[in-house]
Amino acid sequence: MASFRVKGGLKLKGEITPQGAKNEALQILCAVLLTADKITINKIPNIRDVNKLIELLSDMGVKVEKIGPESYTFQSDEIDLKYLDTEDFLKKASALRGSVMILGPLLARFGTGKLSKPGGDKIGRRRMDTHFTGFQKLGANFHYDKQREIYNIDGKNLKGAYMLLDEASVTGTANIVMAAVMAEGKTTIYNAACEPYLQQLCDMLNRMGAKISGIGSNLLNIEGVKSLTGTEHTLLPDMIEIGSFIGLAAMTQSEITIKNAQIHRLGIIPDTFRRMGITLEFRGDDIHIPAQQHYEIDTFIDGSILTVADAIWPGFTPDLLSIILVTATQAKGTVLVHQKMFESRLFFVDKLIDMGAQIILCDPHRATVIGLDRKYPLRGIRMTSPDIRAGVALLIAALSAEGISIIDNIEQIDRGYQYIDQRLNALGADIVRID
Numbered sequence: 001m002a003s004f005r006v007k008g009g010l011k012l013k014g015e016i017t018p019q020g021a022k023n024e025a026l027q028i029l030c031a032v033l034l035t036a037d038k039i040t041i042n043k044i045p046n047i048r049d050v051n052k053l054i055e056l057l058s059d060m061g062v063k064v065e066k067i068g069p070e071s072y073t074f075q076s077d078e079i080d081l082k083y084l085d086t087e088d089f090l091k092k093a094s095a096l097r098g099s100v101m102i103l104g105p106l107l108a109r110f111g112t113g114k115l116s117k118p119g120g121d122k123i124g125r126r127r128m129d130t131h132f133t134g135f136q137k138l139g140a141n142f143h144y145d146k147q148r149e150i151y152n153i154d155g156k157n158l159k160g161a162y163m164l165l166d167e168a169s170v171t172g173t174a175n176i177v178m179a180a181v182m183a184e185g186k187t188t189i190y191n192a193a194c195e196p197y198l199q200q201l202c203d204m205l206n207r208m209g210a211k212i213s214g215i216g217s218n219l220l221n222i223e224g225v226k227s228l229t230g231t232e233h234t235l236l237p238d239m240i241e242i243g244s245f246i247g248l249a250a251m252t253q254s255e256i257t258i259k260n261a262q263i264h265r266l267g268i269i270p271d272t273f274r275r276m277g278i279t280l281e282f283r284g285d286d287i288h289i290p291a292q293q294h295y296e297i298d299t300f301i302d303g304s305i306l307t308v309a310d311a312i313w314p315g316f317t318p319d320l321l322s323i324i325l326v327t328a329t330q331a332k333g334t335v336l337v338h339q340k341m342f343e344s345r346l347f348f349v350d351k352l353i354d355m356g357a358q359i360i361l362c363d364p365h366r367a368t369v370i371g372l373d374r375k376y377p378l379r380g381i382r383m384t385s386p387d388i389r390a391g392v393a394l395l396i397a398a399l400s401a402e403g404i405s406i407i408d409n410i411e412q413i414d415r416g417y418q419y420i421d422q423r424l425n426a427l428g429a430d431i432v433r434i435d
């Protein structure tokens, strides 16, 4: 288990370019299974989850070639379906959440798919009913082997159908869309997730010959086509990384410019940080955050305490609530952070409390943060990163704290933030990786 040793209290300065988006990469990589033609993908981040998925695809027979520092080609013309029956496949597939999205493409192209329980963050129950109900609506048979925790799905002649999803699941929508693009006839998906990554996936599929309309809304219509062809695709900048850098700049009084942020794709994220009192300047497509001694949390119009809650897109992403929470610890004012989607994502606040933050964990979903307005700096401590976003929130806390912090289990951070120590050290941070 690797750790970061972080010397806190340093102000950072400079420019940083966000990596390609992790959660988009996981969708797009699975889509390469939909055609025998070559697909080129640019801006692939060098992070654990993405590398694990690329390895899994390669083990399944996908020809993978690295053609540039962040560009790869993939060709799925000789998929070894027998590999799906091996223990090695089941073990590797369950190492990350994103692997679940190989099921839709496998079903669409080969009429069969299986998976052991996917991994990812342990942040509460993470059901997959929406995925399988959607496949069943298209005519597939679903069997769950409870003892071995294996999901099996079969169906050779998928037929388009109308479906109203029981929840707007992000990976669920991606999976069902990928299963439906080659089903016979018309599929309508209502209550679809519609975040930018899904828009990107649908645009890519259309470039491959699919006929998807309603992209960007929660009502998708898909006319099935017989086959798909190759294409080239470039990933968006990672909006969760962008949000993390905004929080980091505010907490550490740093002047940071986030380059090429594709601001028009960030939805409500910039305004949510502004409500935390953080000044953001848009300079072309860059986001400039000046060094700020103080930032004051807004209230609602009637003067009541601000709530920042997660919601499905275009609401505020749950993946940035941990960053909002840590950023609030040094703001002036109070905020209620309400994590509606996940049950166990706020427990990391006990570490912030140990560092000196004033937080009341009201229940597993809600925490009230009383900002210290820098009257008392956080203190460096030893802590463990419980999940990817809490991990980065702890890293931000450590960078702002007085003294030295050790963050254990940084494999969680490495799941989604490429070379984070080197990139932040280039701005003046002092982070040492201890293996």
Ligand SMILES: CC(=O)N[C@H]1[C@@H](OP(=O)(O)OP(=O)(O)OC[C@H]2O[C@@H](n3ccc(=O)[nH]c3=O)[C@H](O)[C@@H]2O)O[C@H](CO)[C@@H](O)[C@@H]1O
Binding pocket: 023, 026, 097, 098, 125, 126, 127, 166, 167, 168, 169, 170, 171, 172, 312, 317, 318, 319, 340, 341, 342
């Ligand atoms: C690999 C990947 O892309 N992971 C992301 C994906 O996970 P993932 O696709 O697994 O998450 P889902 O969108 O399925 O659901 C997330 C959670 O929200 C709940 N839920 C969801 C929709 C809804 O209408 N009501 C509701 O309560 C679900 O029950 C679940 O607990 O989307 C999540 C929600 O943005 C992000 O946190 C994850 O980082």
Ligand SMILES: C=C(OP(=O)(O)O)C(=O)O
Binding pocket: 023, 049, 096, 097, 098, 119, 120, 121, 319, 388, 389, 416
């Ligand atoms: C929860 C996350 O990832 P995963 O779905 O892969 O666990 C995340 O990216 O914040």
